[in-house]
Amino acid sequence: MDEDRDDEAEDREDETGSDDDDGGPAGLRAGDEIEVEITALGSHGDGIGEHDGRPVFVSHALPGDRVLAAVDAVERDRIRARWLELITPGPVRVEPPCPYFGPCGGCSLQHMALHDYRGWKRGLVVDILARNGFADTVIAPMIPGEPGERRRTAWKLRATARKAVVGYAEAGSRHVVDVEHCMLLVPELDALIGKLRRFMTAAGEGEAPMAAGDADRYPTPADFRDAHAEATDGGIDLVVTLARAPDGAGLQALAAFAETADLARISWRPEPEAAPEPVSSRGGKGRGGARRGPARGGPRAGSNPMIMAEPQVVVRRRPAFVHRGGVQVEPPPAGFAQATHAGEEALIGFVMGVFGSLAESGGTIGDFYAGSGTFALALAHRGAKVIAAEVEGPALDALTRAAAGAGLSDRVTIEPRDLMRWAPSARELGVLDGAVFDPPRAGARALVEELARSGVPLVAAISCNPVTFVRDARILAAAGYRLVRVMPVDQFLWSRHVELAAEFRLDPAAASARIQTGRDRVRDDPHAPPRGRRPGAASGNRPAGPASGPAGKARGTR
Numbered sequence: 001m002d003e004d005r006d007d008e009a010e011d012r013e014d015e016t017g018s019d020d021d022d023g024g025p026a027g028l029r030a031g032d033e034i035e036v037e038i039t040a041l042g043s044h045g046d047g048i049g050e051h052d053g054r055p056v057f058v059s060h061a062l063p064g065d066r067v068l069a070a071v072d073a074v075e076r077d078r079i080r081a082r083w084l085e086l087i088t089p090g091p092v093r094v095e096p097p098c099p100y101f102g103p104c105g106g107c108s109l110q111h112m113a114l115h116d117y118r119g120w121k122r123g124l125v126v127d128i129l130a131r132n133g134f135a136d137t138v139i140a141p142m143i144p145g146e147p148g149e150r151r152r153t154a155w156k157l158r159a160t161a162r163k164a165v166v167g168y169a170e171a172g173s174r175h176v177v178d179v180e181h182c183m184l185l186v187p188e189l190d191a192l193i194g195k196l197r198r199f200m201t202a203a204g205e206g207e208a209p210m211a212a213g214d215a216d217r218y219p220t221p222a223d224f225r226d227a228h229a230e231a232t233d234g235g236i237d238l239v240v241t242l243a244r245a246p247d248g249a250g251l252q253a254l255a256a257f258a259e260t261a262d263l264a265r266i267s268w269r270p271e272p273e274a275a276p277e278p279v280s281s282r283g284g285k286g287r288g289g290a291r292r293g294p295a296r297g298g299p300r301a302g303s304n305p306m307i308m309a310e311p312q313v314v315v316r317r318r319p320a321f322v323h324r325g326g327v328q329v330e331p332p333p334a335g336f337a338q339a340t341h342a343g344e345e346a347l348i349g350f351v352m353g354v355f356g357s358l359a360e361s362g363g364t365i366g367d368f369y370a371g372s373g374t375f376a377l378a379l380a381h382r383g384a385k386v387i388a389a390e391v392e393g394p395a396l397d398a399l400t401r402a403a404a405g406a407g408l409s410d411r412v413t414i415e416p417r418d419l420m421r422w423a424p425s426a427r428e429l430g431v432l433d434g435a436v437f438d439p440p441r442a443g444a445r446a447l448v449e450e451l452a453r454s455g456v457p458l459v460a461a462i463s464c465n466p467v468t469f470v471r472d473a474r475i476l477a478a479a480g481y482r483l484v485r486v487m488p489v490d491q492f493l494w495s496r497h498v499e500l501a502a503e504f505r506l507d508p509a510a511a512s513a514r515i516q517t518g519r520d521r522v523r524d525d526p527h528a529p530p531r532g533r534r535p536g537a538a539s540g541n542r543p544a545g546p547a548s549g550p551a552g553k554a555r556g557t558r
């Protein structure tokens, strides 16, 4: 699925020094064929063997396999090779349960026995922690993923001369594999694949209402780009990306499809555009520039932002609501949701395990990268005062409405904020009794650097990228935070992606040795909001610094 293909380069922490090299071992060149005995599985799911003293990475090969492979690249520290033939299968190899496995880039490890796959995936977390100074950390058994659990997905939509295509991209390619079913998905999402294909096909054949009497017949199958679908408690929430804005007939067709497929809500959005460099009206760049406005995210300096327009709701037949920590919330179309209900429950359970008694005693907890409130609502429901910081305005609007609906408004303070560009300072964070952060794959370095100086005693981290997690964890550890326990979670079954939840406690010795930093300074500050009160409300004290980012909306979430 989309998550399984992104960020290939970003987190290849084990791939430094891999420049191409002319001379391979014994003159090995790209295209040469070699036999390799696979002894391990790498963090990207490639089988690893050895040739002439150098590691060889062979895609799709598994430990114990003996394979014939073609060399793709000879690099300074490794050889990359493409699988040609299985000479002898290893003991962990099984028949993949899905007929699309191989061509479809959605899953990469269905051919590995589930037990071994799960051991490998948990081992990724164990290994990276051990290699980064956290060998003593307690690592819980992994919360396993199961087929039929994935409650959100993004399909690629294409049209060929003969048919409409609904599916997933091939690994490392733009080609889309047409699928009838996906066994990862909850049944209602799986059933939507065929309905969506029929809808696109009907558009092409002039059978759909959108085509009736409309010379331009919009949208045609070729205008569909992708679809984001989430199974909510109210029904499916579908967002289609289209190459052009639908006209009246197109909107009617989308509404009719929502009726036929019994969707809760259907929206459309245009294709994303590359963001221009932020330019100041005075000729400067960035922060003081013309794009400054209410916090909605926006292009981040040095990133590769694609501006995603807000989806426009065509019809909302029922509320597309979900329950989070006992509170009902209706996230915005295509808003972030944890990929599986079981995964979300496990993560909320972990966070409540860390902060439960603090919440019950009315402590103040920051939820950073809060989305529409998965943790904030659960914590507030339990009694905490929560400051929820997030860049996406629509997610915060949903969180605000949900808090109001549950009578929790007085416990939830919303903080629209781009946390990568304008992380709250250690001093601002010092009012908190606890903090949870759940960033995108890039991690939360700017926030963590401030947290490390803040003196906040209890911190929970949720991460979808162990590489950026250990980077951030080392910053906290260097400041005296002990990584108490980690819980791996498999929300992306049969992929290389693993999530984790972690608990950090500030070492009492480090806390008492702290000389007038963050928390201590704030306690001494007569203008600081008293602990246990709602910052930004009674005291009027809002965390300093710009709470607004450039206009527009850049997406970079998992």
Ligand SMILES: C[S@@+](CC[C@H](N)C(=O)[O-])C[C@H]1O[C@@H](n2cnc3c(N)ncnc32)[C@H](O)[C@@H]1O
Pocket: 336, 337, 338, 369, 370, 371, 372, 373, 374, 375, 389, 390, 391, 392, 395, 417, 418, 419, 420, 421, 438, 439, 440, 556, 557, 558
């Ligand atoms: C992994 S999601 C977690 C959301 C939420 N904790 C949940 O479990 O539903 C990451 C969140 O970070 C937000 N985000 C991404 N970049 C951000 C930034 N620069 N500043 C603040 N929030 C950001 C996304 O909008 C998204 O809601």
